[in-house]
Amino acid sequence: MKIKSKIKDFEVIFAKDFNFINEFLQIEHYIVIVGSNVYAFYKKSIFNKFPKDKLIIVKLGEQNKTIKTVMKVYEKLLEQTAKKNLTIISFGGGISQDVVGFVSSTLYRGINWIYVPTTLLAMADSAIGLKTSLNFKSYKNVLGTFYPPSKIIINVDFLKTLPKLNYFSGVGEIIKFYLMKGNAISDLDNTLKKIEKLKNNKNRQEILNIIEEGMKIKLSYMEGDEFDTGRRNLLNYGHEFGHALEPASSFRIPHGVAILIGIIFANVVSLKRGLIDKKVFDDLNKHLLVPNIPRDVVNIKKRYFDKDLILENMKKDKKRIGNDLVLVLPQKNFSLIKINNLGIDEYESSLVELRKIIGV
Ligand SMILES: NC(=O)c1ccc[n+]([C@@H]2O[C@H](COP(=O)([O-])OP(=O)(O)OC[C@H]3O[C@@H](n4cnc5c(N)ncnc54)[C@H](O)[C@@H]3O)[C@@H](O)[C@H]2O)c1
Ligand SMILES: [Zn+2]
The missing domain is CATH 1.20.1090.10 (Dehydroquinate synthase-like - alpha domain)
Incomplete structure (x- = not known):
């Protein structure tokens, strides 16, 4: 499915298996960002395939969908030799999408990102929404940008482990x-x-x-x-x-x-x-x-x-x-x-x- 957007067009791919991981491994400069929960579920089947220095594991929850978490991720990304040419790959639910999307849209005024939604809500709803949102104090989703990923890869097999x-x-x-x-x-x-x-x-x-x-x-x-x-x-x-x-x-x-x-x-x-x-x-x-x-x-x-x-x-x-x-x-x-x-x-x-x- 190709989706037109005033910001940039993007595509949604419905994947039957996890072979898309091999394509990720071919990208010249990439970093994978994943929440610790999803990492634990898919450590053996997916995340062990990536070299350790290409993985950033963050604690993600509604309470840390904040600028503080974003800043921690900036620190790690700024250390990378690749700059504007970096591709970020995000695995996770809407919280992951919001945090990683915000990082991707602001770092170096915007870098390429690919999103692999792992929750039903993210697959059906948030992934194609173009929005990134952060909470601030008790205010929900008040900081944010419009910034779609270049690719969204949907594999419903992730739903087997979803609580x-x-x-x-x-x-x-x-x-x-x-x-x-x-x-x-x-x-x-x-x-x-x-x-x-x-x-x-x-x-x-x-x-x-x-x-x-x-x-x-x-x-x-x-x-x-x-x-x-x-x-x-x-x-x-x-x-x-x-x-x-x-x-x-x-x-x-x-x-x-x-x-x-x-x-x-x-x-x-x-x-x-x-x-x-x-x-x-x-x-x-x-x-x-x-x-x-x-x-x-x-x-x-x-x-x-x-x-x-x-x-x-x-x-x-x-x-x-x-x-x-x-x-x-x-x-x-x-x-x-x-x-x-x-x-x-x-x-x-x-x-x-x-x-x-x-x-x-
Ligand atoms: N940006 C947008 O357009 C938009 C739209 C709607 C919702 N949202 C935001 O999305 C968030 C909710 O997202 P969500 O419902 O996808 O939940 P989530 O990202 O909070 O994930 C829910 C929980 O399930 C775990 N999890 C995720 N995938 C898993 C899997 N495959 N197997 C096992 N565990 C898994 C996560 O670690 C987390 O504990 C809210 O913060 C909401 O505001 C954003
Ligand atoms: Zn909603």
Whole structure:
């Protein structure tokens, strides 16, 4: 798949095996950057193939998706003899992508990088997003750049080792794509079947098809608005509340699961405003949204839903323009609109409703 971008065009390659590693070994000047978790899982099968001096292993988590981690990586890269001609290869999930993408876009005003996503969320969603983001203090994703890798290599075999919690995070984002597709509601049975197949994680080709479909939906919203000033904003559906909930749960609720909860929140607001039908609202909650919040793997605690803390976090939303809150809402035929007048009372009553729906 070739993807056009105003910054630079790039390609997505769907790989059947790990032979692409041999191609990496042929690159004249490269460095591999990987988080310590993914390194441990694939040390024998992948990372031992690279000479030790070509490997940088970093500790990566939401708490260290920061400029501090970026600075540590700069130090190591500045020691390299190769400069602007260096290619960075990143293996990992969205956090890896964000950190390594930020490094690649800023060092020497931009060097080549290749990204191998290893989580479902990164494969279906973040990899093609062009964005790099860092957290700053309690502000999530507030530093960043637009800078795609030159190549994204997707091999779904990485998903075999992905913990269930993180797998569900990807399922959450994919559900969002299906809701944004337009016919997801009229075609709810079909959507449910696909999500079941995805959760089953058995058939390689089925998972690939779903990932590709998700990517295409995302690309259709990015088209003509790569820099996120208009239509692309709608991809933020579920994210205003979700992003606020993540830190309120000390990141115990993973990104995509927080997004699913954020989607329910947005739907509650839509229902209260008379924008969507009660039947659609109930059907979605019953069949698609609530069942995909995996309570057996993520312990959703009452205290994560602190009214004041979530509100404080929502106020930090970088897309906010006035005193009220911004929110992407579904309307009648599930076309989305962005509002910037969510009042505080409306927020509070919707939060109460949301908690009833998910039972916390
Ligand atoms: N830049 C963007 O456009 C964009 C878009 C969406 C999300 N994000 C960001 O992505 C981050 C979430 O990314 P994520 O969900 O991919 O998670 P992640 O990068 O945090 O990875 C999740 C966990 O799984 C481990 N892991 C990764 N791949 C593995 C594998 N194959 N086997 C075993 N363990 C593996 C990681 O070490 C980590 O512990 C968030 O910080 C979010 O803000 C960025
Ligand atoms: Zn997201």
